[in-house]
Amino acid sequence: MNAMQVEERRNALQNKFPVWPNQTLSAHFADQAKRYASRPLLITEKASITYEEIWREGQRYAKALIELGVRRREHVAIIMASEPEAIFLMLGVWLIGAVCVPINTMLRDQEVKYLLEQSDSHWLFMHQIASGVLHAKNVAQMLDDLSKVKRVVCIQNSDGPLDDRFLSWASFVDMAKRISDDQLSDCMQQSKYPSEVADIIYTSGSTGLPKGVMMTHDMFLRCAYSSALSRAFEDGRRIFTALPLYHVFALVEGLLAVSFVGGALIVISGFSPLPALQIMERHQANDVLCVPSMLVALVNHPEVGTFDLSSLHALMCAAAPAPVSVWQRAIEVLQLKEICTGYGGTEATAATVHTEVGDPIETVVTRVGRIKPGGSSGIPEFDGANVQYKTVDPDTGEDLPPGAIGELAVRGNLVTRGYYNKPEETFAVIDKDGWFRSGDLGRIDEHGYIEMLGRSKDLYKISGENVAPKEVEDVISNHPAVAQAYVVGVKDSITQETGAAFVELRPGFTCTRREMIEHCQKYLARFKVPRHVWFVQASEWPMTGNGKIQKFRLREIAENRISERGRINEIV
Incomplete structure (x- = not known):
């Protein structure tokens, strides 16, 4: 994509809103x-x-x-x-x-x-x-x-x-x-x-009881506008998604964002790849919003090549990491010119960071983006953006130096005022200066891009050494037979904890546990190689309603399987 075209699209959008309407x-x-x-x-x-x-x-x-x-x-x-x-x-x-x-x-x-x-x-x-x-x-x-x-x-x-x-x-x-x-x-x-609460949207419930995030009219609109600006929406962009409108991804990055350019949101209730491809062709979708599990199903559908998707040029896949092989196949099969991932969360309205239009696939795979430009919606003291990011020590909450790995914290006019009727939970994650502690582990590189290393609570420890599941997931996902993989830590009598990997293979490919272990041994320190490997079908992933993998459920499944195997061994 020509950089000049991107700037022309951004300038056109900024000219429509030279002053924020509030x-x-x-x-x-x-x-x-x-x-x-x-x-x-x-x-x-x-x-x-x-x-x-x-x-x-x-x-x-x-x-x-x-x-x-x-x-x-x-x-x-x-x-x-x-x-x-x-x-x-x-x-x-x-x-x-x-x-x-x-x-x-x-x-x-x-x-x-x-x-x-x-x-x-x-x-x-x-x-x-x-x-x-x-x-x-x-x-x-x-x-x-x-x-x-x-x-x-x-x-x-x-x-x-x-x-x-x-x-x-x-x-x-x-x-x-x-x-x-x-x-x-x-x-x-x-x-x-505009500063009054418009919605109370409950967190996905991937862990514990859901919490109701209070979101104002102003938060919604500033976030949606900055998303359209960040991704350089052209006039009349049409976005397809099968993500539900009860979640911020489809509502903000989709419906509200396209409304700033007179665009349209194309939706289906419930995701299935064939109906998705049919409606994308029929209504000439320009863009797709999805999560990795949806993208895997789309690009691997046997009939994907029979559809006329010539209008499609952009895609945003977020909410979880997608392996490089999936991105490469998406570019090849769907003929995409603009790929994007992002990061934010319900507490920060939706995405607060995107990868830049035209970023190479290596950046999209290894980073979740830089802070979105705010245009007229931004805060002058934030250099025109809507938010600021920093990393803090997960245990003490103290600020860490630039480039250090820590828990990501964000503040700004997209960040919630708190959880409805949950003052203790609010106080635990939002400090007096408005910094929200995300619970996500990462670092901010020298170019302002955020590298995600998973949830801080997802880290597990093997014989005193910390292991970030994402590092292991990236290695497994680079295997040519793998569609997607997720790793969790489980209890171990010898090393305190160990890794358990769940792997979905690409259609028509095979792989054994031994082959996967040997693959990991080539790229990971010995203690990081998962001891347990299970292969699953696409339909077996435990998911939230918005398509996120529920890692706590994977951990339960792993521990049950390990326990069951132990009981069988005792009987034998």
């Missing part, structure tokens, strides 16, 4: 609906909805919410698939100054109950079925115990009947007729504060 999400969509009225903003397998239509429907849903009794700053829980109604509802909630609480559609009854209670949600909107889970049935069974929930509104999307206590979607939307434009305008006038 507005709410609803005000932003009102402006963009005027600017890009007839362009599509959301494209699904069944519909294409324009900016004007989304704004109009958002207003209608806002009126229905007012008539239902939802008031400013009340919490509205949403358990919905990535369908247009979910976007209409979120916009409606923001319009009246209430707070969205999007809930992972893969969660089960007790998990949902915990989030509803912990978040103080007074209202619940849901699909009858989402992600294969019978949410309407589950909620009906525990409704009597949900003392804080005033009303449940449900979209019926199966033949099964709805509980009589639920309000149907049609009845809810029809309520809008009873609220005038003046009433809505008065409500919007009282809800025009």
